[in-house]
Amino acid sequence: MFLIKSLPNVKQLSNLASLRVRLTLGIASMSILGLGVVGMGVCWQMQNILVVAHKNNTHYIADRFPSDVEIYSDMVSLEEGTQKAIDNLSNSQTLLWVRDTQGELTAQSEALKMGMRGKNLLSLTDIASQPEFRKIGDRYWVLCSTRLVVKGVDLGDFHIAQDITKDQMMFWGVMRSLLMVSIIATILMTGSIAWYIQTALQPLKRMSKTTKDISPETLGQVQLELENAPSEVKELANTLQTTLTRLSNAWEDQRQLVSNVSHELRTPLTVVSGYLQSTLRRGNNLTDIQKEALETASSEADRTIQLLQDLLDLARAENGRMYFHLETIVLNELLGEIEGMVHQYPIPVEISLPNESVKIKGDKNRLKQVFLNLIDNAVKYSHSPEPIVIQLSQEKQQANIQVCDRGVGIPLAHQTRIFERFYRVDEARSRNVGGTGLGLSIVKTLVEGMGGTIKVISKPNQGTTFTILFPVL
Structure with a gap:
C-alpha cells in the first residue's frame, strides 16, 4: 500500500x-x-x-x-x-x-x-x-x-x-x-x-x-492520503481514489474472465483437435478437398489452443500462480539442445557459445520456451536468407544472450510496446505470418519471473536484436 x-x-x-x-x-x-x-x-x-x-x-x-x-x-x-x-x-x-x-x-x-x-x-x-x-x-x-x-x-x-x-x-x-x-x-x-x-x-x-508508477497489478493497493490539503484537492483525490478502485475491480474481473474462458475452452478444443487429427489419419477415402478442409480446421484449432494456453500462462503470471522450477542451468548445454531443435526452420540458426561454462538459476523448460519463441519470431519477420544468430557471453556478473536477425526491423516508435499483449507492429503482415500476438509478452513475463531482464534494439530493414540478461552463479 x-x-x-x-x-x-x-x-x-x-x-x-x-x-x-x-x-x-x-x-x-x-x-x-x-x-x-x-x-x-x-x-x-x-x-x-x-x-x-x-x-x-x-x-x-x-x-x-x-x-x-x-x-x-x-x-x-x-x-x-x-x-x-x-x-x-x-x-x-x-x-x-x-x-x-x-x-x-x-x-x-x-x-x-x-x-x-x-x-x-x-x-x-x-x-x-x-x-x-x-x-x-x-x-x-x-x-x-x-x-x-x-x-x-x-x-x-x-x-x-x-x-x-x-x-x-x-x-x-x-x-x-x-x-x-x-x-x-x-x-x-x-x-x-x-x-x-x-x-x-x-x-x-x-x-x-503516488500515481506515477501505478500498474495494473497495483491498482488495488494505491491509497491517496492527503493531510492538510485544500478541500478542492481532497475532492480530486477522492474522485481519483474511486476511479482507481473501479479500475482495479474491472481489471480483476477481466483477468478472471480471461482465465475462466481460456480454461473452459481449451478442453473442448483439444478434443475437437484430436478428432480432426484422428479423422485425417484414418480417412483413406477422403477427397482432396475434404482433406484440405480438415487440415485447415485442425490447424486453426491448434492455433486457438495455443492462444488459450498463452492466455492461461499470462493469467497465472499476473495472479502469482505461475511457478518456476529453479535449478542450476548451464546455458552452453541448454543452447546446444536448442540447436538440435531448430533444423525444421527454413532459415538457418547459428549459435555461438563461449569456451567457459555460463551458469544461471532458472527453469529449463521455461528457458527453452523463451528461446524458441524468440527464434520463431525472428523467422517469421526475416526477409533474407541470412542466418539467425544466437550469441552467449558473460559480462561481469551477468549472462548475456543475444538473438539477432536481419529481418524487417521494428520502428523506434513501436519498440517500447512490442512486449504488450496482442500488440502488432504491422497488422497486415502479422495476419500473413500467423501468431497470436502474445509471444513476446510471454517471453518478457517468463524472463522477469526468473529474475532476468530483456531489451530490444532494432532498425527498420536492418534487423532486430533481443538481449536477455541473467545474473550468473
Missing part, C-alpha cells in the same frame, strides 16, 4: 509549462506591475510637488517685485530702485534680471553680473509668462517672465530663474534608493510567492508521485 507521508524534493523553477512556474510568474508579474504603477504615481506626485512649490515661489516673487521697486524708487531713481529690489530678492538659488523695452539689460543679480551662475540664462528669449520647469545645460531651473510696470512706467521685462538642481538631484537620489528597495522587495516577494505556491501545490505533487 502506497501511503504519502513525506514531501518530495522540489526542483528549481525551470519548466515554464508547470503550474507552479505559471502561478509564480503570473502573481509576481501582477505584483510588479502594481508596484510599478504605484511607484510611478509616487514619483510623479513627488516631482509635481517639488516643481509646484518652486513655481509658487516664483509667482510670489513676480507679484511682489513691482511693489518692492516702487518702495525703493521713493528714495532713489527707478533704475536704482529696480537694482536694489533685485539685490534684496536674489540669493544663491534665485536669479533676477530686467531688460528694458529695447532689450537692453538694465538690472541683474550679482551672481549674473559676476558670471558666477546661470551663464546661459541671459541669452534666453523664449521665457514664458507662466512658471515652467526646464533643463539648461546640466542645471534644472524654474523660469518665469513678466512685464514690469512701476508708477505707470514700463520698465521692460522682468525675468526670474530659480535653480532647483540640488532639489532635483536629491529627488533622483531618493528615486534610485526607492528603485533599489523595490528590486529587493520584488525579489523577496517573488521568492515568498514561489515558496507559498510550492507549499500549496505539495498535495498535487504527492498525488502525482
